[in-house]
Amino acid sequence: MEQLEQAILEIKKTLPGMTLLENEPMSEHSSFRIGGPVRALAVPGDVTSVSRICHILKEHKLAPMLVGNCTNILFPDEGLPELFLISTEKLQKLFLLPDGAIYAEAGVSLSKLASFAQANGLAGLEFASGIPGTVGGGLRMNAGAYGGEMKDVVESVVYYYLPEQTLYEIPKDNCKFAYRSSVFQTAAGFAILSAVFRLPEGNRDEIAAKMRELNERRRDKQPLxxxxxxxxxxxxxxxxxxxxxxxxxxxxxxxxxxxxxxxxxxxxxxxxxxxxxxxxxxxxxxxxxxxxxxxxxxxxxxxxLPPDYKLEDNGPAIRLNHVTVTDMSGMTDRET
Ligand SMILES: Cc1cc2nc3c(=O)[nH]c(=O)nc-3n(C[C@H](O)[C@H](O)[C@H](O)COP(=O)(O)OP(=O)(O)OC[C@H]3O[C@@H](n4cnc5c(N)ncnc54)[C@H](O)[C@@H]3O)c2cc1C
Missing domain, CATH: 3.90.78.10 (UDP-N-acetylenolpyruvoylglucosamine reductase, C-terminal domain)
Incomplete structure (x- = not known):
C-alpha cells in the first residue's frame, strides 16, 4: 500500500499534465455500471507515458492493469483500493501504412477500426463493428462474433512487457490466439500499445452492407x-x-x-x-x-475482479480468466 502511494506521487511528479483520477468509482466507466473505487485510474496521452507509468510502478514492485472500454469486466462494489488502472482512452492513432495495412493504437474502438477499414475498401473487420471494446481489449480477449475473430485480421502486436521493461513487436503466430484467449492472458505484465491489421481489398458498399446486417442482427437479438x-x-x-x-x-x-x-x-x-x-x-x-x-x-x-474471487458453489471447480496484476514478485519469464 505504501509502495503504491509512493508510486502515485512519483507518477504525478513525472507526468504533471496527465489525467489521474484517484479513488475513482468504476461504475462510471464499466458497461455494467457496477463497481466501487479503484485507487487510481491514469489516462496517459501517448504510449511513451504508458511505458513511463509502468516503469515507475515496476520500481515499486507493482504492475498496473490496462483497461479499454471496460465492456468485459465486473468490478466489485467494495472497490479495489490497491489497484492502479491505466486507461487507453487517449491512444487513438489510426492510419494506413504505406503497404496498405492498418496501424491502430490500443484505445481505438473496434467500431471505429471497422469503419476505417470499410472507408479504405478493406474487408474482414465487419464482425467487429458492433463489439463495444477497443483494439487492446479485443486482442487480449481475441474478441469475435459471427464467425470472425481478432486473430483472423491482426498481423502483429506491439506491447510493453513489464517484467523486462521492454517493448516487443510480435507476429500473430506468437500471440497464441484461441477461443476468447491469447498469450496476453497467460501472464501478468502485458500492456498492449498498438497493432497492425492486414486485410484483403473488398467492395466498400458490400462491406458497409455486411456491417449493417450484422449490427441489425445484434440489435434484434441482444439486450443493448x-x-x-x-x-x-x-x-x-x-x-x-x-x-x-x-x-x-x-x-x-x-x-x-x-x-x-x-x-x-x-x-x-x-x-x-x-x-x-x-x-x-x-x-x-x-x-x-x-x-x-x-x-x-x-x-x-x-x-x-478481484482475480482471486472464488465462486463458492457445489458445481465443478471454476477457472477465472484473469491473472493477478498487482503483485509482480512471483512473476515468471515471458513465454513468447
Ligand atoms: C453489449 C456487449 C456486446 C458484446 N459483444 C461481444 C461480441 O460479440 N464478441 C466478443 O468477443 N465480445 C463481446 N463483448 C465483450 C467485450 O466488448 C469484448 O471482450 C471486448 O474485446 C473488450 O474490450 P474492452 O476494450 O472493453 O476491454 P476491457 O473490458 O477494458 O478489458 C478486457 C480485458 O482486456 C485487458 N486489456 C484491455 N486493454 C488492454 C491493453 N491495452 N493491454 C493489455 N490488456 C488490456 C483488461 O485488463 C481486461 O483484462 C460485448 C460486450 C458488451 C457490453
Missing part, C-alpha cells in the same frame, strides 16, 4: 438497451451457453438487480441498481442449475 458486459459465459465445447441457460428455464431469472436477459439468455443485465454481488450470485446459480441439468460446466467470459 440495458447495461451488461456481453456474454456472461464462454461457449462450452459442443454447446451454446445461451441455449443451455434458456433450456434450463432461466431466462428472466434474477438476483437483486441482476437478471438473465429475457431477450438473450447468454447475457446477464443490470436491470437497475445491480451490485457485483448480485451478478456473482446469479452467475453461480446459473452454473449450478445448468450443471445439474446438463452436466456441462459453464466458465465465465466476463472478467470477475
Amino acid at each position: 438497451d440495458l447495461p451488461s458486459a456481453g456474454s456472461a459465459f464462454k461457449r462450452p465445447e459442443g454447446h451454446y451457453a445461451a441455449a443451455l441457460i434458456d433450456e434450463a428455464g432461466l431466462k428472466g431469472f434474477a438476483v437483486g438487480g441482476a437478471q438473465v436477459s429475457e431477450k438473450h439468455a447468454g447475457f446477464v443485465v443490470n436491470k437497475g441498481g445491480a451490485t457485483s454481488h448480485d451478478v456473482h450470485e446469479l452467475m453461480m446459480q446459473v452454473r449450478r442449475i445448468v450443471h445439474e441439468k446438463f452436466q456441462v460446466a459453464l466458465e465465465p467470459e466476463i472478467i470477475l
